[in-house]
Amino acid sequence: MPTQKRREGRTQRTYVDLEALASWAGQETEGKRSEPDDFADLVREWEESPRGLRWDLANEWARRLGVSPYHVARLVRRYQKEGPKALAKRPRRDKGTFRVPGxxxxxLLGLRLAHPQASVRRLMRIVELNDPSLLQWKGGRVSEATARRILRWAEGNPAFRYALRTEEGRKELVRTWHGHVLAEYPNQLWMVDMTRCDTFVYVPEEDRMVRLRIHLAVDVFSGAVPSVVFSREEGQVPTNQLLILGLQDKTxxxxxxxxxxxxxxxYWDNGKVYRSELSEAIADRLGIELVYSRPRVSHTRGKVERLFGxxxxxxxxxxxxxxxxxxxxxxxxELNRLLEHTRRWVLSGMPKERDPYPNRLLLEEEYKRLALAWFLEDWHREPLPDGLTRLELFKAFVPRHTLVRYDLGDLYLLTATKTRRQVRANGTVQYKGRHYVLEGGSLIxxxxxxxxxxxxxVLxxxxxxVALxxxxGTLEVLGNLVPEPIRxxxxxxxxxxxxxRAAxxxxxxEAERLKEELQVPAMRLEAVLERLSGLAPLARRERVVPAVPREELPKPSDTELQQALAELDSEDDLILDPIALGDEFLRKQGLL
Structure with a gap:
C-alpha cells in the first residue's frame, strides 16, 4: 500500500507489507482468525490511550513498519471499522487497465496497423522521433514491456487481429473460417500437393528399389482427381507434367x-517449386489464380491430405x-527377400510363367498402372451419400467454359525452361558449355x-x-537446335x-526487295527542295523577247548567230542543273 513520507525535503513512496500486518493481526491466508498479536494490541492500546498520547504510539509503529505516522493512523481506523480483513491485500482499482496516456x-495501435512486421522497439523509436513527450507520464517513461502488453491486449480483439493480416492472409481466413476450403462448382478450385509413397518399387534400369513421389491434384467441389503424376525426385518437371495432364482431355x-x-x-502450399517464377508465369499465362496456404497450417489442405491417407x-x-x-x-x-526374387526374375527375362508375384516387388511401371486404376475405379466410382459418384458429380456440374482445349505443343513450350542467349557472329548459340546451330537452317x-x-x-x-x-510477350519458335559440328x-x-551461305x-x-518496296521517290531530299523553291518541275524555258515588228528585227550575222547558239547551249545546261542556278543567271533570264 503506497504512502507518502517526507525525508530530506523530498517526497518518497514507500510500501507496507500487508501480509505481515495480516499475520500480526491474526489473519491467515484463508481468512481464518487466530490469536490476537501485536497489531491487535496496538489497536486496543490506541483505543485506551488519550488523544495526546496516540501520536507517540503512531510514531513508534511508523518506525517499526517504515511508514509515516499518518498511514499507521489510517490502518488503525480501518481495522476498527472492518476488523482483521482491513489488512488483507486489496486489488488495485485500475486492475486490467493501462495507466499510460490514452x-x-x-x-501505438495505429503504428502496429501501419507496420505489422515491425518490432516493439522500432515502434517505440518511431514515437520517440516524432514526439518524445508521449513516452512520459506521471509514473515515469513508458517501457517496452508495457507496450507489448498493450499490443497483446489489442490482439484479443478479433477485428484488430484481422486488420493486422495481409491481403492474402485475410483471404485465407475468410476461405478457411471453419477449417475447410470450399468450392461452388467443379474446376473452380484445385488442391495440389505432393508426398512420398509408402511402397518400394523396383527400377530395372538402375537395379535398385525406390520410393516414388506422388503429385496429386484434387477438384475441391467433387473430389475427383484431374491429374496424378509419379516421379523419383521432387522438382519443377513433375509439377509441369501435373498441370499439363490436368488441362488435357485424357479420354x-x-x-x-x-x-x-x-x-x-x-490452392497449394509454400513449397519451393510452387513458389517458383516458372510456376507463377505458367499460371499467369493460362489465367489461373494461385493461392498459397499459410505456413505450418495443414488443416486447410485436408481434402488432399485425406486422399493421401x-x-x-x-x-x-x-x-x-x-x-x-x-x-x-x-x-x-522381407524387403531384401522381395528384392532378391525380383532381381532373379528380371535377369531371367521376366517370363510370365515364372513370375513370382506376390513374392517380388512391383516394377515402377506396374505400380503406376495399378495406382491409376485405383483412382479411376475405386475413388472415382465410389458412391457418395447423395447417390452420385465423384465422376458423375464432376460431369454433372462442370461449367462448359472451363473445358478449354489447348494445343499440347503450346503447353510444352509454355512449361519449358527458358534461357536467354545471344546469337554469335558465326550463327551459333552457347548453352550449358556447348555450341548449337539451327537444325536444317541457319541463325546467321x-x-x-x-x-x-x-x-x-516434361518429356x-x-x-x-530456339525462339524469338x-x-x-509470345514466342516464335525458329526450330530445333543441334550441336555444332566439331570437325x-x-x-x-x-x-x-x-x-x-544460302541464308x-x-x-x-529480301533486303533488296524491301528497298524497292519501301523507297518513296517523292520524299527524297532533292524532291522536297524542288517543291519548296517553286522550281519544280524544272523544264526547258524559252527566252522572252519583246514583241517588235518583224521588219524592225536586225538580221544577225553568222558570227553572232554561232555565239548566241553557244550561249544558249550553256544556259540550257544551267537550267537543267538547278544547283548551278544563281541570282545573276536568273536576272539575266528575266526571272528576277
Missing amino acids: EFKRL PLVPGWEVWGRPERI LFHQQFERLLPGYAGQDATERDSA PWQGMPVWVLEVN PGQPLK ENRD ADSLEAKAQRALD MRALQA
Whole structure:
C-alpha cells in the first residue's frame, strides 16, 4: 500500500507489507482468525490511550513498519471499522487497465496497423522521433514491456487481429473460417500437393528399389482427381507434367478419365517449386489464380491430405514392398527377400510363367498402372451419400467454359525452361558449355540478336528449341537446335556452311526487295527542295523577247548567230542543273 513520507525535503513512496500486518493481526491466508498479536494490541492500546498520547504510539509503529505516522493512523481506523480483513491485500482499482496516456495507446495501435512486421522497439523509436513527450507520464517513461502488453491486449480483439493480416492472409481466413476450403462448382478450385509413397518399387534400369513421389491434384467441389503424376525426385518437371495432364482431355488415351479442364484457382502450399517464377508465369499465362496456404497450417489442405491417407491405407498397404508409415513398421528382411526374387526374375527375362508375384516387388511401371486404376475405379466410382459418384458429380456440374482445349505443343513450350542467349557472329548459340546451330537452317540472319533457348523437359528426349520473343510477350519458335559440328572438314560442317551461305543470299535478296518496296521517290531530299523553291518541275524555258515588228528585227550575222547558239547551249545546261542556278543567271533570264 503506497504512502507518502517526507525525508530530506523530498517526497518518497514507500510500501507496507500487508501480509505481515495480516499475520500480526491474526489473519491467515484463508481468512481464518487466530490469536490476537501485536497489531491487535496496538489497536486496543490506541483505543485506551488519550488523544495526546496516540501520536507517540503512531510514531513508534511508523518506525517499526517504515511508514509515516499518518498511514499507521489510517490502518488503525480501518481495522476498527472492518476488523482483521482491513489488512488483507486489496486489488488495485485500475486492475486490467493501462495507466499510460490514452494518446500513446492509440498511437501505438495505429503504428502496429501501419507496420505489422515491425518490432516493439522500432515502434517505440518511431514515437520517440516524432514526439518524445508521449513516452512520459506521471509514473515515469513508458517501457517496452508495457507496450507489448498493450499490443497483446489489442490482439484479443478479433477485428484488430484481422486488420493486422495481409491481403492474402485475410483471404485465407475468410476461405478457411471453419477449417475447410470450399468450392461452388467443379474446376473452380484445385488442391495440389505432393508426398512420398509408402511402397518400394523396383527400377530395372538402375537395379535398385525406390520410393516414388506422388503429385496429386484434387477438384475441391467433387473430389475427383484431374491429374496424378509419379516421379523419383521432387522438382519443377513433375509439377509441369501435373498441370499439363490436368488441362488435357485424357479420354482418347485413358477411357473413363473424364476429369479435365482449366481451373480458376490452384490452392497449394509454400513449397519451393510452387513458389517458383516458372510456376507463377505458367499460371499467369493460362489465367489461373494461385493461392498459397499459410505456413505450418495443414488443416486447410485436408481434402488432399485425406486422399493421401486413403491411398496409403486402402491401396498401398495391400501391395508387396509396403514400407509402412515410418521406419519402425519397416521389415528390412522381407524387403531384401522381395528384392532378391525380383532381381532373379528380371535377369531371367521376366517370363510370365515364372513370375513370382506376390513374392517380388512391383516394377515402377506396374505400380503406376495399378495406382491409376485405383483412382479411376475405386475413388472415382465410389458412391457418395447423395447417390452420385465423384465422376458423375464432376460431369454433372462442370461449367462448359472451363473445358478449354489447348494445343499440347503450346503447353510444352509454355512449361519449358527458358534461357536467354545471344546469337554469335558465326550463327551459333552457347548453352550449358556447348555450341548449337539451327537444325536444317541457319541463325546467321539473327547474329547479335537475343533469342530464347527452350528446354522441353516434361518429356524425355525432347530436343532444344530456339525462339524469338515478340513484342506481346509470345514466342516464335525458329526450330530445333543441334550441336555444332566439331570437325570443320566433316560433311556436317560442309552442309552447315552451305546453309549459312544460302541464308545470307536469301537475306540479301529480301533486303533488296524491301528497298524497292519501301523507297518513296517523292520524299527524297532533292524532291522536297524542288517543291519548296517553286522550281519544280524544272523544264526547258524559252527566252522572252519583246514583241517588235518583224521588219524592225536586225538580221544577225553568222558570227553572232554561232555565239548566241553557244550561249544558249550553256544556259540550257544551267537550267537543267538547278544547283548551278544563281541570282545573276536568273536576272539575266528575266526571272528576277
